[in-house]
Amino acid sequence: MRIAIDAMGGDLGPRATVRGAAGAALQDSRLTLQLFGPRACLEREIASLPRRLAAAGSRMEVVDAPGEIAPGVRPSDALRHGGDSSMALMLDCLASGRACAGVSGGNTGALMALGRRAMGTVGGIPRPAISTAIPTREQGRCYLLDLGANIEASSDRLVDFARMGEVMARHVDGLSRPRIALLNVGAEGIKGTASVRQADARLRELPGLNYCGYVEGDGIFAGSVDVVVCDGFVGNAVLKASEGLARMLVARVQATFEAHWGSRLVGLLARPALRRLRGELDPVRYNGASLLGLAGIVVKSHGGSDADGFRYAVLRAVQEVEHDLPRQLARELGEARMDSISRVGATGGDDRQ
Amino acid sequence: MRIAIDAMGGDLGPRATVRGAAGAALQDSRLTLQLFGPRACLEREIASLPRRLAAAGSRMEVVDAPGEIAPGVRPSDALRHGGDSSMALMLDCLASGRACAGVSGGNTGALMALGRRAMGTVGGIPRPAISTAIPTREQGRCYLLDLGANIEASSDRLVDFARMGEVMARHVDGLSRPRIALLNVGAEGIKGTASVRQADARLRELPGLNYCGYVEGDGIFAGSVDVVVCDGFVGNAVLKASEGLARMLVARVQATFEAHWGSRLVGLLARPALRRLRGELDPVRYNGASLLGLAGIVVKSHGGSDADGFRYAVLRAVQEVEHDLPRQLARELGEARMDSISRVGATGGDDRQ
Incomplete structure (x- = not known):
């Protein structure tokens, strides 16, 4: 290889x-x-x-x-x-x-x-999306996309991201029915931008997709979904803010123990646990973003x-x-797009920008 | 009172x-x-x-x-x-x-x-913005706005947010020249949506504003700026993701010590430091979002x-x-808007939507 x-x-x-x-x-x-x-x-x-x-x-x-x-x-x-x-x-x-x-x-x-x-690109994707896995509760992980390749995204693109994330989680991570969610500012259907609400409506109708509706930002880390979809501006801001916050918190954990664990004995005892902790929080372990599509x-x-x-x-x-990811994407997204095109043909509607 | x-x-x-x-x-x-x-x-x-x-x-x-x-x-x-x-x-x-x-x-x-x-509303603000203080490195704080009142924001609205955040940080926090930044997906001028780039251009020209240009998401926590401006969708996603991540990390800190500090002695020794740590990371201490404008x-x-x-x-x-915040906003934003209107009159340009 x-x-x-x-x-x-x-x-x-x-x-x-x-x-x-x-x-x-x-x-x-x-x-x-x-x-x-x-x-x-x-x-x-x-x-x-x-x-x-x-x-x-x-x-x-x-x-x-x-x-x-x-x-x-x-x-x-x-x-x-x-x-x-x-x-x-x-x-x-x-x-x-x-x-x-x-x-x-x-x-x-x-x-x-x-x-x-x-x-x-494959499967009729006009432009790739960037995705990376993010650590979640219960030692899980969640794919977030897009992370900045598409700073604005129509509902069509958000649907593409959901499909690509789903294929990746299913094939690369071996999940049988990855749980897909759209990032929004509230869990209620009335909230969000037009493209997010349109994408929500379309994802609900996509056959075979385990679509779970909206999550808010904290849902990314909750461990209750496997793929979270948003436009690249939002995803980039969320990812980088998370990196910045994690760095700050790890520094504070360290400072807390340095400040309050004066005694040599306790400092020595704490060190291995702190090292493990830093390792668990380490974004390095989740390094590597895929250019999906x-x-x-x-x-x-x-x-x-x-x-x-x-x-x-x-x-x-x-x-x-x-897991031959591009081939899986080409096969599954190509099919999905054919379905979608025939459906659009029947209903006459398509919001592609 | x-x-x-x-x-x-x-x-x-x-x-x-x-x-x-x-x-x-x-x-x-x-x-x-x-x-x-x-x-x-x-x-x-x-x-x-x-x-x-x-x-x-x-x-x-x-x-x-x-x-x-x-x-x-x-x-x-x-x-x-x-x-x-x-x-x-x-x-x-x-x-x-x-x-x-x-x-x-x-x-x-x-x-x-x-x-x-x-x-x-005051000072010609069409719609308030929501802002809260976020803990940063070096025990500082940074105002983030908007947090969801305006899920889309024209450049005019982003400029309003910057002005309001500036007035709040100056009067309520007593900063003489609050450092203002726009959230973007990169520090280079070529990146970002049209409204972010237009807001950047206008903020650079606003007299008296200590505008520092773009920050990426991690810049919110870096302690190098006092106000970070974005639309409400992005701000809401970033804030809630940060809350979710902080909760997850605190849970992991705790789990790490529970898993590895089996001995009763060390567990007892660690408890006060962990309690202090949880206090320091606690979003409760930063609770209270202002409906600015x-x-x-x-x-x-x-x-x-x-x-x-x-x-x-x-x-x-x-x-x-x-600090009589609404009156300060009315006074300073009213003036700013007058300036802006006369400038628009001269140049004939305004991108208000």
């Missing part, structure tokens, strides 16, 4: 991505990795892998990519000038079938734009991820490969 | 509101309270106040209000049929000048609608608040009374 890695994406540079990729390769012996970036730089990183990761070096191949997509570059500029970048060449490798998934920690907008150009598997690693986070993103890509 | 209390709002019933109000009265000896609700029920609650709160009973007066606004009632139905409700009569008392602020834990939409009808002071207590939470909401109302 060959995974293509944009080794230059991410704020921490190629050391984090190369080490993270190496960690994933050690964890899964099927993997071989193609690393895209300036050859000399990446070969140096591979040569200086720490001892515990060094064995993965033999399964890592460098593909020279002199260019780089800067974090602030507009998608249109990335399309125009980014052809020799590690991100674009990684995606080309994926599009040509030489790798079965790609991972990048770089500029999301550029990744989306270059990914669409290189591969296109693309005709290929691309996982976006959080820009600020360290090697450990990047490793999770690579392993997320592996999971999607194992 | 007389505060009008809708004693029937809130999920926990009049016991929580009466005790919360009594707690506030004990904390601030200037307060007298008018409690609205079924007389017999409220007199029973006052008579059965616990010993530590009983002294407040003499400063609590019951006004009989037989009706009640149910949580799920539409604002339009509340306007039509809610005239004898504890909420409507509380607002009438406020509108007639017999009380200087009102507090309710009831249906937010109904409170907004009845409040607008009873009092109207109304021509009167109305504070919405969280529906699920207990007595302690309701006490904070009453004390929030007292703070706003002390």
Whole structure:
């Protein structure tokens, strides 16, 4: 199983991505990795892998990519000038079938734009959505989408997101009937924007979908649904606010124990529990957002991820490969869309913008 | 200082509101309270106040209000049929000048609608916004608005929110130059919806405003700004997601210590620190959302608040009374709007919807 890695994406540079990729390769012996970036730089990183990761070096191949997509570059500029970048060449490798998934920690907008150009979308999806799993109560997880690829979303797009999330949760996570919800400002039917209310009406009628209606923001973490759908502006704001709040709370937990557990004994006793706690709250364990709807598997690693986070993103890509996610999406969404088109033909209504 | 209390709002019933109000009265000896609700029920609650709160009973007066606004009632139905409700009569008392602020834990939409009808708005604000303070790093706080009164917001409305939040932070919190930010999906100028980008352009030109540009969701908790502005859908989703996440994390902290601190000694040692921690993370301490822009002071207590939470909401109302917030808003926003109108007259542009 060959995974293509944009080794230059991410704020921490190629050391984090190369080490993270190496960690994933050690964890899964099927993997071989193609690393895209300036050859000399990446070969140096591979040569200086720490001892515990060094064995993965033999399964890592460098593909020279002199260019780089800067974090602030507009998608249109990335399309125009980014052809020799590690991100674009990684995606080309994926599009040509030489790798079965790609991972990048770089500029999301550029990744989306270059990914669409290189591969296109499946199942009639006009534009991919970004989704990531979020930890919930009872050690569960919930997919939230969209996270920023579509800052405004018509009811049609919200329905697409629900369908894609459902397919992902069913195939990748093995849930037989994933519970799908729409994010809204109240649980009552009268609330929300027109597109949310229209999407609600359409989701209620979709055959085979385990649609649970509206949830409010706290419903994302309640563990009572498996997929929560919203437009990309809302999803992005909610995800980043959650990251910020979790960081603040973990810092406060730590400060509380440092302030009040003066005694050496108690401090020592508390340390392992606090370490475990930090681990459980760690967003790194949930790193790796899927570009759902693309005709290929691309996982976006959080820009600020360290090697450990990047490793999770690579392993997320592996999971999607194992379940052949784009093919499932193409098959199921293609069918759904045919149904929908015939229904629209019969009723004459479609709110696509 | 007389505060009008809708004693029937809130999920926990009049016991929580009466005790919360009594707690506030004990904390601030200037307060007298008018409690609205079924007389017999409220007199029973006052008579059965616990010993530590009983002294407040003499400063609590019951006004009989037989009706009640149910949580799920539409604002339009509340306007039509809610005239004898504890909420409507509380607002009438406020509108007639017999009380200087009102507090309710009831249906937010109904409170907004009845409040607008009873009092109207100030400074040319077409519709109030809801705002609450959120805890940030370094023991700070940040106002977030709107939280759901305006599920869609034109750039004009976002500018209104920024101005109102600025006036509130300056007068109520005593900040000399509150730092104002717009919530967006990226810090770069090219991102976001049209209304967010237009609001950004207009805020940059507003004289005297300490506008800091965009923040992403994590910026709300970073402690680097004092007011974060967004539409009500986004604000509501972010606030409720944050509440849900905080509850989940606190539960996990507790579970971690229960699971791993088996020994009686360590468990006992940990308990006070955990209690302090829960207190610090407690959203109750930040309870009390302001209906900003109304021509009167109305504070919405969280529906699920207990007595302690309701006490904070009453004390929030007292703070706003002390700083005469509606008058400051009327004065400063009225002026700003005049400036804006003359500027629009000169340039011929206005995107009000």
